[in-house]
Amino acid sequence: xxxxxxxxxxxxxxxxxxxxxxxxxxxxxxxxxxxxxxxxxxxxxxxxxxxxxxxxxxxxxxxxxxxxxxxxxxxxxxxxxxxxxxxxxxxxxxxxxxxxxxxxxxxxxxxxxxxxxxxxxxxxxxxxxxxxxxxxxxxxxxxxxxxxxxxxxxxxxxxxxxxxxxxxxxxxxxxxxxxxxxxxxxxxxxxxxxxxxxxxxxxxxxxxxxxxxxxxxxxxxxxxxxxxxxxxxxxxxxxxxxxxxx
Amino acid sequence: xxxxxxxxxxxxxxxxxxxxxxxxxxxxxxxxxxxxxxxxxxxxxxxxxxxxxxxxxxxxxxxxxxxxxxxxxxxxxxxxxxxxxxxxxxxxxxxxxxxxxxxxxxxxxxxxxxxxxxxxxxxxxxxxxxxxxxxxxxxxxxxxxxxxxxxxxxxxxxxxxxxxxxxxxxxxxxxxxxxxxxxxxxxxxxxxxxxxxxxxxxxxxxxxxxxxxxxxxxxxxxxxxxxxxxxxxxxxxxxxxxxxxxxxxxxxxxx
Amino acid sequence: xxxxxxxxxxxxxxxxxxxxxxxxxxxxxxxxxxxxxxxxxxxxxxxxxxxxxxxxxxxxxxxxxxxxxxxxxxxxxxxxxxxxxxxxxxxxxxxxxxxxxxxxxxxxxxxxxxxxxxxxxxxxxxxxxxxxxxxxxxxxxxxxxxxxxxxxxxxxxxxxxxxxxxxxxxxxxxxxxxxxxxxxxxxxxxxxxxxxxxxxxxxxxxxxxxxxxxxxxxxxxxxxxxxxxxxxxxxxxxxxxxxxxxxxxxxxxxxxxxxxxxxxxxxxxxxxxxxxxxxxxxxxxxxxxxxxxxxxxxxxxxxxxxxxxxxxxxxxxxxxxxxxxxxxxxxxxxxxxxxxxxxxxxxxxxxxxxxxxxxxxxxxxxxxxxxxxxxxxxxxxxxxxxxxxxxxxxxxxxxxxxxxxxxxxxxxxxxxxxxxxxxxxxxxxxxxxxxxxxxxxxxxxxxxxxxxxxxxxxxxxxxxxxxxxxx
Numbered sequence: 001x002x003x004x005x006x007x008x009x010x011x012x013x014x015x016x017x018x019x020x021x022x023x024x025x026x027x028x029x030x031x032x033x034x035x036x037x038x039x040x041x042x043x044x045x046x047x048x049x050x051x052x053x054x055x056x057x058x059x060x061x062x063x064x065x066x067x068x069x070x071x072x073x074x075x076x077x078x079x080x081x082x083x084x085x086x087x088x089x090x091x092x093x094x095x096x097x098x099x100x101x102x103x104x105x106x107x108x109x110x111x112x113x114x115x116x117x118x119x120x121x122x123x124x125x126x127x128x129x130x131x132x133x134x135x136x137x138x139x140x141x142x143x144x145x146x147x148x149x150x151x152x153x154x155x156x157x158x159x160x161x162x163x164x165x166x167x168x169x170x171x172x173x174x175x176x177x178x179x180x181x182x183x184x185x186x187x188x189x190x191x192x193x194x195x196x197x198x199x200x201x202x203x204x205x206x207x208x209x210x211x212x213x214x215x216x217x218x219x220x221x222x223x224x225x226x227x228x229x230x231x232x233x234x235x236x237x238x239x240x241x242x243x244x245x246x
Numbered sequence: 247x248x249x250x251x252x253x254x255x256x257x258x259x260x261x262x263x264x265x266x267x268x269x270x271x272x273x274x275x276x277x278x279x280x281x282x283x284x285x286x287x288x289x290x291x292x293x294x295x296x297x298x299x300x301x302x303x304x305x306x307x308x309x310x311x312x313x314x315x316x317x318x319x320x321x322x323x324x325x326x327x328x329x330x331x332x333x334x335x336x337x338x339x340x341x342x343x344x345x346x347x348x349x350x351x352x353x354x355x356x357x358x359x360x361x362x363x364x365x366x367x368x369x370x371x372x373x374x375x376x377x378x379x380x381x382x383x384x385x386x387x388x389x390x391x392x393x394x395x396x397x398x399x400x401x402x403x404x405x406x407x408x409x410x411x412x413x414x415x416x417x418x419x420x421x422x423x424x425x426x427x428x429x430x431x432x433x434x435x436x437x438x439x440x441x442x443x444x445x446x447x448x449x450x451x452x453x454x455x456x457x458x459x460x461x462x463x464x465x466x467x468x469x470x471x472x473x474x475x476x477x478x479x480x481x482x483x484x485x486x487x488x489x490x491x492x493x494x495x496x497x498x499x500x501x
Numbered sequence: 502x503x504x505x506x507x508x509x510x511x512x513x514x515x516x517x518x519x520x521x522x523x524x525x526x527x528x529x530x531x532x533x534x535x536x537x538x539x540x541x542x543x544x545x546x547x548x549x550x551x552x553x554x555x556x557x558x559x560x561x562x563x564x565x566x567x568x569x570x571x572x573x574x575x576x577x578x579x580x581x582x583x584x585x586x587x588x589x590x591x592x593x594x595x596x597x598x599x600x601x602x603x604x605x606x607x608x609x610x611x612x613x614x615x616x617x618x619x620x621x622x623x624x625x626x627x628x629x630x631x632x633x634x635x636x637x638x639x640x641x642x643x644x645x646x647x648x649x650x651x652x653x654x655x656x657x658x659x660x661x662x663x664x665x666x667x668x669x670x671x672x673x674x675x676x677x678x679x680x681x682x683x684x685x686x687x688x689x690x691x692x693x694x695x696x697x698x699x700x701x702x703x704x705x706x707x708x709x710x711x712x713x714x715x716x717x718x719x720x721x722x723x724x725x726x727x728x729x730x731x732x733x734x735x736x737x738x739x740x741x742x743x744x745x746x747x748x749x750x751x752x753x754x755x756x757x758x759x760x761x762x763x764x765x766x767x768x769x770x771x772x773x774x775x776x777x778x779x780x781x782x783x784x785x786x787x788x789x790x791x792x793x794x795x796x797x798x799x800x801x802x803x804x805x806x807x808x809x810x811x812x813x814x815x816x817x818x819x820x821x822x823x824x825x826x827x828x829x830x831x832x833x834x835x836x837x838x839x840x841x842x843x844x845x846x847x848x849x850x851x852x853x854x855x856x857x858x859x860x861x862x863x864x865x866x867x868x869x870x871x872x873x874x875x876x877x878x879x880x881x882x883x884x885x886x887x888x889x890x891x892x893x894x895x896x897x898x899x900x901x902x903x904x905x906x907x908x909x910x911x912x913x914x915x916x917x918x919x920x921x922x923x924x925x926x927x928x929x930x931x932x933x934x935x936x937x938x939x940x941x942x943x944x945x946x947x948x949x950x951x952x953x954x955x956x957x958x959x960x961x962x963x964x965x966x967x968x969x970x971x972x
Contacts, residue, residue: 012958012959014908016958017918017957017958017959018918018921018922018953018954018957018958019951019953019954020951020954021954021956021957021958021961024958024961025958025961040962042911042959042962042963042966043911044911044959045907045908045909045911045914046904046908046914048905048908050901050904051901051904051905052881053862053881053884054884054888054897054901055881055883055884055885055886055887055888055889055893056885056888056897056898056901056902056905057885057888057889058905059901059902059904059905060905062905062908062909063905063908063909066908066909095878144861144862144863144864144865145862145864147864148863148864148865148867148868149864175865176821176865177821177861177863177865179821179861180861181860181861181862181863182862183897184858184860184861184862185944186940186941186943186944187858187897188510188513188858188859189943189944189946189947190510190513190514190517190943191513191517191822191825191826191859192861193946193947193948194517194825195821195822195825195861196947196948197947198821220950220951221948223951224933224944224948224949224950224951225947225948227933227948227949228947228948228949248585250585250586250587250591250793251585253587254569254585254587254740254791254793254797255566255569255570257793257797257798257800258565258566258569258740258797258800259566260801261797261798261799261800261801261802261805262563262564262565262566262800262801269560270556270557270560270561270745270749271552271553271556271557271560292765296768351781352781352782365696365697365730366696368696369692369693369696382766384765385765385766387766387770392777392780392782392783393778393779393780394779394780394781395781396780396781397780397781397782398725398729398780398782398783399729399730399782402722402725402726402729403726420751420754420755420766421748421751421752421755423751424747424748424750424751425747425748425751427747428711428712428747431709431712431714431747431772431774432579432712432774434774435579435773435774435775435776435777435778435780435783436728436729436771436772436773436774436780436783437771437772437774438725438769438770438771438772439766439769439770439771439772440768440769440770441764441765441766441767441768441769441770442768443768444720444721444722444768444769445720445721445768446637446638446684446720446721447654447720447762448636448637448638448641448654448655448656449637449641449656449661449664449680449683449684450525450528450529450660450661450680451528451529451532451533451654452661452680454680454681454684456684456685456688457637457684457687457688457721457722457723458635458688458691458695458721458722458723458725458726459721459722459725459726459768459769
């Protein structure tokens with residue numbers, strides 16, 4: 001694809017930046033391969049979700065304002081490779097900054113053009129097959145905020161289905177939370193572990209050799225649990241899965 | 247007590263200032279089917295799905311025969327029955343008595359000293375016989391109303407409940423029935439919507455019937471006119487209104 | 502068994518270690534969840550009915566004072582009596598006074614969350630009355646001396662074997678694990694209780710303002726008997742439980758049973774309008790106790806919507822946290838997601854600010870709620886209030902304050918990431934940390950923690966830009 005008709009801003013999110021840069025690079029490569037001109041606004045940090053979910057609203061507001069200012073400079077759509085950060089920007093910024101008149105229209109503009117990655121691929125680019133190929137047995141874990149916050153249910157499994165040579169298997173209790181929940185994983189560590197155990201059992205039961213999700217938080221949680229169990233199931237972000245071409 | 251009333255209402259009002267008054271929507275009303283035979287088939291199907299045994303009859307003598315057979319099969323000796331005028335088939339009660347069944351009446355509050363003995367007698371009844379004021383097709387529900395001559399315990403206490411329902415009284419849904427039953431509710435102290443036999447799943451979700459109420463419910467769905475129920479209902483409604491006034495003045499005296 | 506003196510986290514540990522409890526929870530919540538789905542599928546347009554049910558509840562709450570006055574006037578006009586109670590103590594005194602002035606000795610009860618909330622049983626028993634619960638599940642836990650662990654299935658935490666043993670111990674019947682036999686035992690034990698009690702106390706699912714009727718639903722028929730056999734019926738009702746008219750009631754009933762148990766309609770749906778009027782049976786007196794106990798204060802606040810709840814229990818069954826720990830671990834009468842909102846909202850002085858933390862905010866509760874209450878949003882509002890009032894963990898607050906400073910200054914953020922990277926890279930094994938210091942050590946008890954990448958995404962991007970600049 002040589003002709004560029006789409007452009008997008010990539011907001012990588014703090015977890016992808018520090019812990020899973022491969023997912024950010026894969027997103028970038030994937031979008032460019034599909035002919036999108038990608039801008040990565042420099043100076044991006046964190047959307048503020050951890051603080052918001054912990055009730056530290058003043059801190060969350062500061063981060064929200066910072067991120068809105070950063071992203072509203074360009075009119076290009078914003079692509080976020082994370083369901084929960086996407087949900088934060090699309091839905092929560094409005095209530096968080098509701099009392100700040102100076103931000104009302106900025107927040108609306110940013111929220112209206114923010115997409116989670118799979119959403120952008122299917123709704124904006126209208127892509128169903130990205131031409132990926134790999135020999136894997138894949139189970140998809142729908143992360144909660146992508147599923148119930150942004151309402152994205154079918155796009156990621158459809159994209160995974162299109163990978164040549166891959167086999168997609170269903171994950172028992174797929175829509176159950178993996179127990180990450182941000183600071184919940186530490187504040188309620190024991191509960192979080194019990195929820196994770198159930199998810200890991202389901203992954204093993206599914207017979208998959210690869211588990212895919214669209215949220216770096218859930219991936220970090222699930223992967224950390226699989227490593228502790230000594231499992232060799234590999235964990236991939238959707239973007240990582242979609243750029244593979246053996 | 248009055249202080250609390252005022253304080254509670256005041257707190258509600260002061261909170262309300264911040265809330266916009268949402269208008270009340272019209273409930274979604276399914277389009278009722280005009281086809282009465284489909285309605286009745288649906289009623290029977292749903293009632294059977296919740297564990298009710300349904301009998302149908304288009305002749306008065308057949309109806310009597312069915313009820314006597316159900317009572318006989320269950321070995322019923324003692325029966326709590328509604329008054330003949332409150333059953334769609336008025337001769338049912340007499341037929342049961344002629345068949346050797348003994349009637350049990352609820353205790354009257356007047357003789358308090360014999361009350362517990364009379365209660366104990368009620369508890370030994372084997373069956374209850376009632377007449378429904380309505381049926382709901384989409385849930386298999388029967389609607390019963392209490393009143394003079396219509397003890398509630400007849401449908402609650404014995405292990406077997408036999409209820410006669412005239413087919414003209416089957417409504418498509420609860421919503422349709424509720425839309426029309428305002429007067430019925432206003433003039434009856436107890437209107438019961440009964441959907442199947444008494445059941446519980448409190449022990450590990452294992453379904454068990456007959457925990458407090460009847461274990462077995464038989465509906466006799468009749469098409470014939472023996473004792474046109476509409477007329478007797480209208481008459482009852484009038485009597486009840488009079489008694490309501492009596493009752494209320496008595497209550498005023500008590501309190 | 503959990504004790505009230507334990508902290509929430511201790512109760513969670515206890516529950517997670519209780520194998521029997523987890524078996525019982527697994528069996529029950531799964532079955533409830535699949536039945537709910539099937540139940541709603543039987544409605545032609547379940548989403549429209551849920552929208553309508555929600556609007557009815559919100560509309561009623563927005564004019565609650567008017568509907569309550571109308572309800573009171575209509576209850577009175579059919580010969581009933583309405584009592585208003587500001588708090589638990591006042592409600593208990595009202596019931597106790599009624600019992601005393603009418604020489605009541607025996608009381609039979611049907612399940613009522615409101616009476617659990619105000620601890621009515623304890624008040625009546627201390628007042629010298631015999632009180633027996635008639636719902637099978639409540640009867641079982643009353644025999645066991647416990648409290649309900651689920652809004653609609655109070656004994657969900659017990660296995661059949663435990664219940665069989667309990668009945669054998671308390672009633673002297675032979676031990677069995679057959680639910681049918683156990684149910685028959687309870688039927689005969691409770692029969693006399695219904696017929697010999699002078700007072701029956703019930704809850705109220707909905708009060709209908711336009712007719713003064715009380716709608717009460719049960720599958721067992723125990724509420725029907727509770728409000729029929731005894732001479733006096735006392736109905737305990739939260740002030741939020743009113744609906745405007747009978748057609749509104751019909752909509753609420755369409756979603757209540759389906760969401761709770763998957764049934765299209767509960768077996769017994771009783772509409773009670775005043776005491777008996779020339780009937781051969783039924784109560785001679787009807788008293789409605791309208792309980793506030795912190796509810797009126799919520800109207801117009803961020804958690805006001807919690808008053809729209811119809812107590813179906815669907816959010817409990819759907820909640821991955823409840824599925825793990827059951828109801829008792831919450832330590833409060835109302836458990837699960839709705840309990841985590843309701844409990845700290847009604848009892849602001851209580852030790853409940855930890856409950857809103859017991860959620861991963863996965864949103865499963867919001868998805869199943871028949872009246873679409875946004876429970877996660879309210880959990881967030883309560884968390885924010887905890888921080889705002891200084892009741893929360895100080896270190897969390899300081900931590901996020903520091904994080905915010907870094908996150909709004911990109912150079913500082915980069916430095917921060919580098920420092921943490923250096924720290925994590927001192928201890929890693931194959932790219933993972935096997936142990937973290939407290940308070941993060943809880944993570945590494947069951948999971949490994951990733952180290953910061955050797956090149957972060959933003960570092961990669963900077964290299965890329967510099968690279969392209971050279972071209």
